[in-house]
Structures are given as C-alpha cells and as structure tokens.
C-alpha cells in the first residue's frame with residue numbers, strides 16, 4: 082500500500098490564480114514543497130530501492146568520523162556547556178537539511194568537533210572500553226537489519242546468537258548449568274537487572290515466613306534495603322525507585338580512603354536496619 086497520492090490525484094494548487102484571498106503559506110511550506118519533502122523522505126527508507134543511497138551515505142558518515150579521528154590531536158577541546166547549549170539550540174529542527182553532507186557538517190559543529198575522544202592516547206582512562214573495529218561493523222549491521230530479540234518471529238538467527246553467546250560466557254565463567262543471562266545496554270540496565278533478581282530472591286525468602294506469606298508485594302518490598310558504597314553509581318537509587326523499593330531504601334555505606342566499602346560501617350548499618358523478628 083502506498084500512502085503517497087499519485088501526482089495526477091493531487092489537488093490543483095490554484096489559490097494564487099483564483100483571486101480568492103487565502104492566507105499565504107509560510108516560505109518553504111507551500112503544498113509543492115511539502116510533496117517534495119514527502120517524496121524526499123521515501124528516499125531515506127532502508128529498502129532495496131535505496132540500497133545504493135544507503136551505501137553512499139553510510140560511507141560519508143564513516144568517512145567524516147575517520148577524518149575527525151585522524152585530525153584530532155587532543156581528547157577534548159574544552160568547550161563549555163553554555164557554548165555547546167547555544168550551538169545545539171541554534172539548530173532549526175523544523176528546517177530539514179538538503180542532504181547527508183549538510184547533516185554531517187551540522188553534526189561537526191554540534192557534536193564531532195567537541196566530542197570526548199577517549200580513543201586518544203592522552204585520554205586518562207575513565208570507564209569507556211576501547212572500541213574495536215569489528216564491533217563497529219557489527220553495530221552498522223544490526224542497526225540496519227534491526228532485529229527484535231524479544232521474540233523468535235522477529236529475530237530468528239539473532240536470538241540463537243544471543244543464547245549461544247550467553248551460554249558460552251557463562252561456561253567460561255564456570256557459572257554452572259542453571260546460569261542464564263541477558264544482553265544489556267550498559268551499566269544502568271545491568272544494575273537494574275541484577276537488583277531485580279536480588280529483589281525477587283529476597284521476596285521469595287520472605288514468603289517462606291508464614292507470617293508474611295499472605296502479604297502483597299508492596300508490603301514485602303517495604304521491608305527491603307539495599308546497602309551500597311557511598312561511591313556507587315546513582316543508577317542504584319534509580320533502580321530502587323523503579324523496582325518499587327523507593328530511593329530511601331538505599332543505604333549508603335562510607336568508604337575507606339582507597340574507595341572500598343568500609344566493612345565495619347556496613348555491619349553497623351545492617352544491624353541498625355534490621356527489623357526485630
């Protein structure tokens with residue numbers, strides 16, 4: 082089915098010649114240019130007809146990044162947030178750019194020029210892992226094919242690849258036959274997933290207690306606490322909130338000068354939080 086009208090079906094734009102006093106469309110928004118925009122948008126679709134466009138435009142993008150990488154001599158330009166905000170704010174999101182070259186030029190100003198290049202040898206390590214070229218090829222492929230791994234009928238081979246890689250990783254870590262896993266987007270989702278499993282495990286334990294077995298989940302969650310290092314990431318608090326425990330279920334434990342959780346402080350906080358049976 083096509084959502085585009087055939088050209089001979091389009092209404093005739095005759096308000097200029099009819100003498101009828103209609104409100105003029107703002108520049109660039111007349112009927113003709115809207116049709117042109119709609120036709121142009123079909124050129125952006127990833128499909129067999131546009132395959133040559135896909136190759137050419139992705140290569141343009143890759144080339145822009147490669148050129149940047151070759152010419153960048155330091156990890157960061159030092160740009161401040163207010164300048165960056167002004168530059169991004171100046172982009173007119175209602176005015177589509179004519180082509181990929183123009184979009185990449187704009188991207189240079191709002192992103193590439195001042196991005197943090199942690200690939201640079203002078204960048205002091207934070208947590209970003211090194212990017213490897215095969216992974217970039219993989220990213221390009223998976224974002225194009227765009228499988229959805231939540232069900233077999235949207236994925237096929239990708240589901241099996243995920244399963245196989247999880248099993249392979251678990252085997253290498255000697256996690257045993259009952260182990261399982263999931264690919265996550267990063268630290269926040271991993272912390273959320275881990276805390277969900279811990280929460281469900283704790284709730285199952287609480288339900289063993291006959292006095293609590295009839296309680297609904299919110300009442301059980303109210304009794305749970307998460308003890309975390311004072312240096313831990315804020316995604317722990319966010320996860321606690323999403324898991325129904327609330328921000329204030331997270332108890333922050335002070336660290337020793339070398340940033341390890343202080344075990345004595347942990348024992349004290351656990352004793353304090355324990356509800357008498």
Ligand SMILES: Cc1ncc(COP(=O)(O)O)c(C=O)c1O
Nearest residue numbers: 208266267268269270272314316
């Ligand atoms: C310990 C820790 N957990 C979670 C995160 C959040 O990771 P992401 O941005 O991948 O969600 C970070 C990132 O800084 C982290 O250092």
